[in-house]
Amino acid sequence: xxxxxxxxMVVILGIFWGGFAFLMTKSLxxxxxxxx
Amino acid sequence: MKxxxxxxxxxxxxxxxxxxxxxxxxxxxxxxxxxxxNGGGSFLIGWAIFLLVWSLPLIMVEVLIxxxxxxxxxxxxxxxxxxxxxxxxxxITWVAMWIAFYYSVVVGWTLKYLALALMGExxxxxxxxxxxDTFTANATETIGFHLLSITLCGFILFKxxxxxxxxxxxxxxxxxxxxxxxxxxxxxxMDGAIQGVTFMFTPDWTYLGKAETxxxxxxxSAWSTGAGWGLYATYAIYTRxxxxxxxxxxxxxLGNNSVELLAGLTIIPAIFILSPSQEYMNQAMxxxxxxxxxxxxxxxxxxxxxxxxxxxxFFFALAFAAITSLMALVEFVVRNLSDLGLPRKKAILTASIxxxxxxxxxxxxxxxFGNQDWVWGIGLLFSAFFYYFVAVKYGVERIRDEINEVSDxxxxxxxxxxxxYCIPVIFIIFLGWWIYQSITWYPDTWWxxxxxxxxxxxxxxxxxxxAVVWLSRSWVRRQLRxxxxxxxxxxEQEMEKKSENIKGVx
Numbered sequence: 001x002x003x004x005x006x007x008x009m010v011v012i013l014g015i016f017w018g019g020f021a022f023l024m025t026k027s028l029x030x031x032x033x034x035x036x
Numbered sequence: 037m038k039x040x041x042x043x044x045x046x047x048x049x050x051x052x053x054x055x056x057x058x059x060x061x062x063x064x065x066x067x068x069x070x071x072x073x074n075g076g077g078s079f080l081i082g083w084a085i086f087l088l089v090w091s092l093p094l095i096m097v098e099v100l101i102x103x104x105x106x107x108x109x110x111x112x113x114x115x116x117x118x119x120x121x122x123x124x125x126x127x128i129t130w131v132a133m134w135i136a137f138y139y140s141v142v143v144g145w146t147l148k149y150l151a152l153a154l155m156g157e158x159x160x161x162x163x164x165x166x167x168x169d170t171f172t173a174n175a176t177e178t179i180g181f182h183l184l185s186i187t188l189c190g191f192i193l194f195k196x197x198x199x200x201x202x203x204x205x206x207x208x209x210x211x212x213x214x215x216x217x218x219x220x221x222x223x224x225x226m227d228g229a230i231q232g233v234t235f236m237f238t239p240d241w242t243y244l245g246k247a248e249t250x251x252x253x254x255x256x257s258a259w260s261t262g263a264g265w266g267l268y269a270t271y272a273i274y275t276r277x278x279x280x281x282x283x284x285x286x287x288x289x290l291g292n293n294s295v296e297l298l299a300g301l302t303i304i305p306a307i308f309i310l311s312p313s314q315e316y317m318n319q320a321m322x323x324x325x326x327x328x329x330x331x332x333x334x335x336x337x338x339x340x341x342x343x344x345x346x347x348x349x350f351f352f353a354l355a356f357a358a359i360t361s362l363m364a365l366v367e368f369v370v371r372n373l374s375d376l377g378l379p380r381k382k383a384i385l386t387a388s389i390x391x392x393x394x395x396x397x398x399x400x401x402x403x404x405f406g407n408q409d410w411v412w413g414i415g416l417l418f419s420a421f422f423y424y425f426v427a428v429k430y431g432v433e434r435i436r437d438e439i440n441e442v443s444d445x446x447x448x449x450x451x452x453x454x455x456x457y458c459i460p461v462i463f464i465i466f467l468g469w470w471i472y473q474s475i476t477w478y479p480d481t482w483w484x485x486x487x488x489x490x491x492x493x494x495x496x497x498x499x500x501x502x503a504v505v506w507l508s509r510s511w512v513r514r515q516l517r518x519x520x521x522x523x524x525x526x527x528e529q530e531m532e533k534k535s536e537n538i539k540g541v542x
Binding site: 016 | 048294
């Protein structure tokens with residue numbers, strides 16, 4: 001696997017999977033805070 | 037009479053429902069093919085950019101309009117920019133309605149193949165092409181599964197927004213992720229999977245210079261996120277007044293694309309590992325959506341170790357994705373019928389019966405199905421354009437300010453620029469390219485309305501839709517007014533009751 005492939009993988013998966021996981025967690029916590 | 041304003045029980049409920057709507061079969065059966073055929077990583081670059089400049093801006097506009105007006109597309113266009121533009125909302129409804137008709141057939145296919153997977157029918161040596169051809173040629177079966185899918189969908193909607201759509205989304209969406217993560221891990225631990233992953237993420241720079249790579253990336257983003265179709269607007273009707281718009285839209289968009297990546301990481305390495313030859317692999321990737329899923333992938337299941345469980349997980353994921361999208365399409369029609377004064381339960385029954393009846397031609401003829409997919413896929417571009425139009429008419433900066441008022445993440449100049457300039461330019465190029473493609477497919481008969489994917493068939497069917505919407509506009513206007521008056525009357529009666537109660541207490 002070349003360096004460019006690894007960079008692409010990290011960037012793409014980081015943005016989409018990382019971003020999605022972060023925002024979902026944020027939404028979940030903001031909901032919990034509201035409830036409490 | 038109108039029912040009381042219903043809202044999603046939680047923010048997560050709305051996000052999951054919106055994702056359920058966006059994540060459909062296109063995420064699973066189209067994305068991997070597009071990546072494989074358009075230079076792997078090069079395609080991913082375009083696909084990521086178009087999420088930012090086409091899909092997300094349109095999703096935010098939709099959510100704002102739906103939440104602000106609390107009405108289906110026809111009523112919301114009327115309330116948002118005036119009565120003379122209500123026909124645009126009518127056209128969007130028309131397009132979504134026709135998509136629901138044939139999409140219910142697709143849901144039926146996924147249910148049938150899920151049943152086959154559960155029964156262990158994908159045995160080694162099975163002729164998967166014959167299996168598919170036999171199934172699609174059997175009208176009783178295709179109509180039966182189409183009926184099953186619309187009945188299932190009608191039943192979920194009948195349970196209501198919270199107990200139906202929200203509850204199902206909260207169950208199906210996490211399950212869809214679990215199934216896809218399972219299939220991805222399953223494939224990635226096999227020998228040779230790394231070749232498929234490398235192929236998926238390595239950019240082939242020559243493809244970045246090709247117009248087709250960019251246009252296919254845009255097609256994928258536009259059709260898979262569901263931006264500008266009116267479906268986000270429909271679900272946004274049930275959001276709370278102060279619900280965050282930008283963050284929710286971003287979460288739904290990223291979630292949609294995350295599922296596509298999971299599907300890509302399942303299908304591309306699986307085809308790489310298990311294709312008996314390079315030629316077979318090329319055939320699989322250049323086949324159509326149904327060919328890849330129901331013929332080549334099923335063949336993969338039948339030859340791989342543990343293929344029984346893999347097949348079940350794959351078709352569960354596909355069926356969940358399809359059902360939640362169909363739910364949104366039918367809810368879209370139901371909401372517009374409710375705005376016209378039909379009680380919700382009657383509206384669900386009407387929408388379900390119509391969907392079943394008009395879906396039958398697609399269930400019995402693959403050519404008719406292909407024609408509908410072509411015509412209404414292009415129709416969706418017009419839907420997106422109408423959302424762009426109302427955004428400009430209302431004021432793009434004004435919309436931005438209203439979004440920022442309730443959002444944690446603030447949208448800025450790039451968002452305004454995307455709406456004002458990117459969307460109309462992309463729309464023209466996109467539409468022009470597909471029309472050009474169609475002309476190259478039928479150099480002599482591109483104008484004929486009787487070809488499966490011609491320009492003529494688009495013109496005829498969109499023209500009929502426009503005529504119906506235009507001729508019924510006075511009736512629709514009257515119904516919307518009556519319905520609004522009913523709502524006012526109901527509110528008045530409620531207020532009177534309240535004041536009487538207060539007097540009683542005093």
